[in-house]
Amino acid sequence: MLISIVIPCYYSELTIRNEVLLIFEEFAKNDGYDCEIVLVNDGSTDGTYDEIKKLCSEYDNVKGLNLMRNFSQPNATMAGLNFATGDYVMGMDDDLQTHPSQMFKLIEKIQEGYDLVYGRYPVRKNGPIKNLTSKFNKVTSRVMLNRPKEIESSNFWIMTAAVKDEVIKYKTYNPYVDAIFYRVTHNIGMVPVEHFKREVGKSNYTFKSLAKLWLAYWNFSVVPLRIAFILGLVGAVAGIVLSILLIIKKMLDPTLPVGWSSMMCAMVFLFGITLLVLGVIGEYIGKIILILTDSPQYIIREYANIDEKEIEKIS
Numbered sequence: 001m002l003i004s005i006v007i008p009c010y011y012s013e014l015t016i017r018n019e020v021l022l023i024f025e026e027f028a029k030n031d032g033y034d035c036e037i038v039l040v041n042d043g044s045t046d047g048t049y050d051e052i053k054k055l056c057s058e059y060d061n062v063k064g065l066n067l068m069r070n071f072s073q074p075n076a077t078m079a080g081l082n083f084a085t086g087d088y089v090m091g092m093d094d095d096l097q098t099h100p101s102q103m104f105k106l107i108e109k110i111q112e113g114y115d116l117v118y119g120r121y122p123v124r125k126n127g128p129i130k131n132l133t134s135k136f137n138k139v140t141s142r143v144m145l146n147r148p149k150e151i152e153s154s155n156f157w158i159m160t161a162a163v164k165d166e167v168i169k170y171k172t173y174n175p176y177v178d179a180i181f182y183r184v185t186h187n188i189g190m191v192p193v194e195h196f197k198r199e200v201g202k203s204n205y206t207f208k209s210l211a212k213l214w215l216a217y218w219n220f221s222v223v224p225l226r227i228a229f230i231l232g233l234v235g236a237v238a239g240i241v242l243s244i245l246l247i248i249k250k251m252l253d254p255t256l257p258v259g260w261s262s263m264m265c266a267m268v269f270l271f272g273i274t275l276l277v278l279g280v281i282g283e284y285i286g287k288i289i290l291i292l293t294d295s296p297q298y299i300i301r302e303y304a305n306i307d308e309k310e311i312e313k314i315s
Contacts, residue, residue: 004086008076012094013047022100036061038080043070056305064304079298090158098156102193106158115185119156119193153178173295228277235273
């Protein structure tokens with residue numbers, strides 16, 4: 001049984017070789033399994049791709065992709081999925097937080113009949129910002145992406161080849177991998193795995209990049225538009241009700257002064273809702289324009305250890 005392992009790499013020249021060697025060690029312990037590793041350099045300008053090329057020259061089952069620029073982790077993952085040929089396809093990080101020692105927990109779990117299995121972290125070893133955004137994503141993904149209630153997503157997962165074949169059909173310029181998974185299947189399992197500390201450095205995710213990643217939800221959900229519609233409806237109804245109450249009070253008490261401050265409060269409230277709705281609509285229009293202009297999901301500068309026939313097949 002062949003297991004493909006897709007690893008997006010971003011400034012990981014100090015960790016990627018160790019990760020690949022640890023993966024080989026785990027497969028050497030388990031008979032009946034073979035692996036291929038697809039390493040995708042996501043625009044790193046250090047020695048990451050040089051290290052990937054060295055690994056590709058040393059091992060026949062390591063493939064390398066070098067993207068033209070930094071496209072973000074989901075895009076790099078989608079690039080790697082297109083070159084994964086295994087019976088199962090696994091996603092991992094390049095920093096050894098998703099540790100090779102935990103791989104076969106996922107492999108054994110998916111053979112129970114699931115289409116997709118997530119590694120669930122009982123204890124996360126991230127920074128406070130990443131932990132906070134993870135909790136926020138947990139709530140919003142359930143509402144916006146139709147995530148199954150009992151499922152906790154993570155960046156350590158394995159799926160069948162059939163699911164992979166459906167996932168790579170999504171060519172949107174700004175993919176959100178979990179959202180695509182939920183569209184393809186709800187036959188999803190989880191298995192507890194240990195979350196390791198980063199081997200080197202700190203997370204490359206800033207608050208800005210995490211916010212940008214969260215906005216990718218909007219490619220797969222109309223919930224923000226519905227929220228904007230509800231807010232607009234609530235504001236309109238509130239304005240009508242307040243106007244009626246004001247008219248009734250004025251009829252009952254002609255001496256009642258009509259306050260400038262109350263009018264300004266109402267205007268600020270209603271204009272705020274209007275701008276919010278316009279912002280939501282503008283976000284969707286911007287995404288539509290980027291899709292219509294065929295903004296690329298990724299661009300591959302060069303390949304390592306991948307034959308021409310495979311490249312032509314993907315192209």
